[in-house]
Amino acid sequence: MAVLKNTIGFWRVAAPLLGAAIGSGVLGCGTAAAPQELHNARHAYTQASQGAAAQLAPAQLDTARQAVERANMAFGSGADEAVVRDLAYVAERQVAIAVSTAGLEQANRTLAKYEKDEDELRRKLQNATQSELARIKKELQTEHQARLVAERSAEAALKSLDEVARVKEESRGIVITLSGAVLFATGEHALLPIAKDKLREVAQALLDQGDSTIVVEGHTDARGSSSKNHELSLLRAQEVRGYLVSQGIPTNSIQAQGLGEERPVATNDTAEGRANNRRVEIVVNPRNKSKAHADSTAGG
Helix, strand or coil: CHHHHHHHHHHHHHHHHHHHHHHHCCCCCCCCCCCHHHHHHHHHHHHHHCCCHHHHCHHHHHHHHHHHHHHHHHHHCCCCHHHHHHHHHHHHHHHHHHHHHHHHHHHHHHHHHHHHHHHHHHHHHHCCCHHHHHHHHHHHHHHHHHHHHHHHHHHHHHHHHHCCEEEEEECCEEEEEEEHHHHECCCCCCECHHHHHHHHHHHHHHHHHCCEEEEEEEECCCCCCHHHHHHHHHHHHHHHHHHHHHCCCCHHHEEEEECCCCCCCCCCCCHHHHHHHCEEEEEEEEHHHHHHHHHHHHCC
């Protein structure tokens, strides 16, 4: 708890100063005009560092800060503009995740407060005198409406975070798609802190699903050589597999594959498209479902 308080205290002081430095390009930018995506990422980070994310999502905000720094350093070192745009796009996404995480935390705190207040009012209602009855009923109605508003806020924040991991059912199984920008830094295969948070949720969902066969597929965009992309995608898939195993998924039920740039889901001509192509897909097939299908097929 002391560590968390110290972290929050640090961000209260440091985040606005760092946000100003990033926003002005102090963190290593040359004299050439920065692409609009980089301006957008800097501005988004500055706004987020001065808002609720500094207190309620410091870890996610720090991940965003590092992403903005990488984009700034790439720009300052004269990297190809497409590379800078990609890094800036990823940085802006990381800022959005920090803001959404903070919004969800705030909404959950507010919801918990209203639920507690509503329970207290219900208790008072049971012991109220006739003269107090109308007043407490009115207060209870007000608290109920406030709780509904808080629930909608929590749902909106959760929906925003759900963009990080999408789930759909395909012919090959249940496919959980995780954004590569959230899982890994550019060109790296070590998991980011927010990735571990999301993968813990995924692991719990897989355990709740019951006995399943699981394939973790790594995918990249088309930048770089095909061999390097296959290598990186495999390392990332293995990293995700290893973390899921550490969370209780049986080793004999999960495997990793690196597919490189072979299966794009968007164009590789834009920063957004390349970001969507950099992903990890977890394909899940419940064993009992597979067996039932096989039995029905064998039965003619």
